[in-house]
Amino acid sequence: MNYLTESYVDSLAQNSSAIKNGKDLVKKNSFPLLCQSEDSTIIFGECKGSGKDPYQCSVDMAKEGNPVFRCSCPSRQFPCKHNLGLMYAYTSGKSFTTASVPQDIVDKREKAEKREEKKKEPVDPDASVAKRKTNKSALLKKIAAQLEGISIAEKLILQLVQSGLGSLDKKVLKTVEEQAKQLGNYYIPGVQTALRDVNLQFHAEADRETVYTNAIEQLTILQALIKKSREYLNRRLENPDLPMDSESTLEEWLGHAWQIAELRELGRVRSDSSELVQLSFRSYTDHARGEYIDEGYWSDLRSGQIHFTRTYRPFRAAKYIREDDSVFGVVKAKELAQYPGELNTRVRWEEAAFRDADSQDFQTIRSAAHKSFPEMIKNVKNQIKNPLSDKRPVVLLQFADMKKTETSYVLLDEQGKQLPLGDIPYLSEPTTHLLPMLNKAFLQNQVMLVMFEHNWQHNRLEAQPLSIVTTNEVVRLLY
Incomplete structure (x- = not known):
């Protein structure tokens, strides 16, 4: 299970508190028994709890990108802190004894495999398929x-x-x-x-x-x-x-929440093991919606598009919904659902595997960056003039140099065309003040991810830097 890394386990946790609680169990040596199956696809063990009997927990990783968690604790979190602790124990190098898988886990695994096999059975083309009818x-x-x-x-x-x-x-x-x-x-x-x-x-x-x-x-x-x-x-x-x-x-805009099944029927789901790299991430509170929102911007390694993911966590149910976080590896989505959109489209997936990013991935991202500032600014203006379009598109730009002005900074493309940088009010998180702290090599002949916004006071477009993509890393200014 080479893909079972600490960052991958972090991505499975519902929130930062769950991550801390899971790691604390390992620090406190709360696992008197740690085992793994002969083929290393299942890890299982016992974890000390509040009662006299330890909790029985297991993680079945037979299906990459879709682990199955089981625990005898009463927690409503999924995965619970005991499952997380079990995985953190594995990633931290704790000793796991090779042992036979408990019979109850074997039985549950066989039932799941039978369900999967049934799904794969060929459908009789002559059989009448009932189509969903609209009431x-x-x-x-x-x-x-x-x-x-x-x-x-x-x-x-x-x-x-x-x-x-x-x-x-x-x-x-x-x-x-x-x-x-x-x-x-x-x-x-x-x-x-x-x-x-x-x-x-x-x-x-x-x-x-x-x-x-x-x-x-x-x-x-x-x-x-x-x-x-x-x-x-x-x-x-x-x-x-x-x-x-x-x-x-x-x-x-009306409030419809697209389901993956709907997007699949509309041909908006790709089944080509799409690979994405997250370039920026933030969490914020939307008081008008009454929700916490986790938002990530991703580079699609196949198409070169900049997508975004967005998870809504209503105030009243936030602790029951998994909190997204920064992702530093490459996500290999089994199916990628793409929502209606313009320059940036929202995406989501249900199953995914992870791998480390390499220099070829960074080069792929850089090759998709826009070289001409005037051309991209024209595209941005065409979008934001529509009242219902996204007023703050995110774009990947290739720049030749960056210069300081009296008030802020400007990017220059290879033709010498300028793009003013600034901290846009929408993000409420400044990043331009971080630019002078970077090595000068990061500020010449590089690629930058920026978010645009129209500055009404100066009646011009401004862009806030979110990250810089070099030939071997992503330097995040907002993460």
Whole structure:
């Protein structure tokens, strides 16, 4: 099990606390028994718990990228700290005795293998396959409710604008907040979140000019969302046989959560063992959604595209959902599901294996970087001028040099064209101040991952550096 490394075990843990608890079990020598099967595909053992009897735990790694965890503890975390501790004991070089696998594990493994074999059985082409049918009556009721909710949201926006943003007080904002909650009954959580976001702008600790600028931007987005959503839903109301919009992000804006099965039916799932390298990562809190969000940006080694992963952890259920973290190896996804998007598309996978990145991987990433700043800036501008497009695309750029200005830094491409760098408000995490701390070799003839944002004050595009990709490593500024 060469792929069972400490970083891989970290990636399996639900959160940082689970990682710490698992490692602490190893430090405290809480495993009186550590065993492995003759073929080294299963590790198992006993871990001291709060009761008099130790917990029986095991990790079955027969299927690479899809380990099976078993433990007799009552924990609701998956994998539990005992499974994590067992794997950390293995990766830290603890002695594991070769022993026969317990019969109960053998039995469960055989049942799982039989289920897998049954899935592989050939399907009779002449057999009638029942296709999923849409309940048109339920669909029409849902669309009618969505249209009603959109009308309510539109009236709220009209009230805000007619009252004047400068005259909004706590009483009015409280009313808007309460009415936004009612939109939860109309199957448009995306519109509801956008309205909450407008409301939150007025509670932000910023100068009034910045508050008004951000609020107007959010209102513009919300108005465009309402207009496009109404047109789209009315078309589906007239013809419920129309398929869902899988080419734009409109369905996600409305609040639809795409399932992998849906994306597979739409031909948006690749089954070619895609390989990805994470270039940047961050976690943040979205108060409008009421969720913690883990977000990673990845280079697709096959296509050269920059994808992103995003995990939502609602405040109330955060401790039960696995917390993502930085990944430093190459992820080999068995199936890669790709959401509708533009310059950056969201991806996800259910099964994956890991390997260490090598110089060829870094060279592949570098070869996909854009060389012309004007050409890329044109593409970015074309995207962000659409109100519902991602306003902060992430791009990989090849640069020849970097120079310091009076206020910040600029990148220069091979033609001498400049791109101003700066810390964009959206990220709330500065990185440009780290640039002078780097070796000069990292600041010439390299490749940089940047996030764009339009600076309204100076009316220009700015880019914040996220990482630098050299011929043998990724230097992360945001991780």
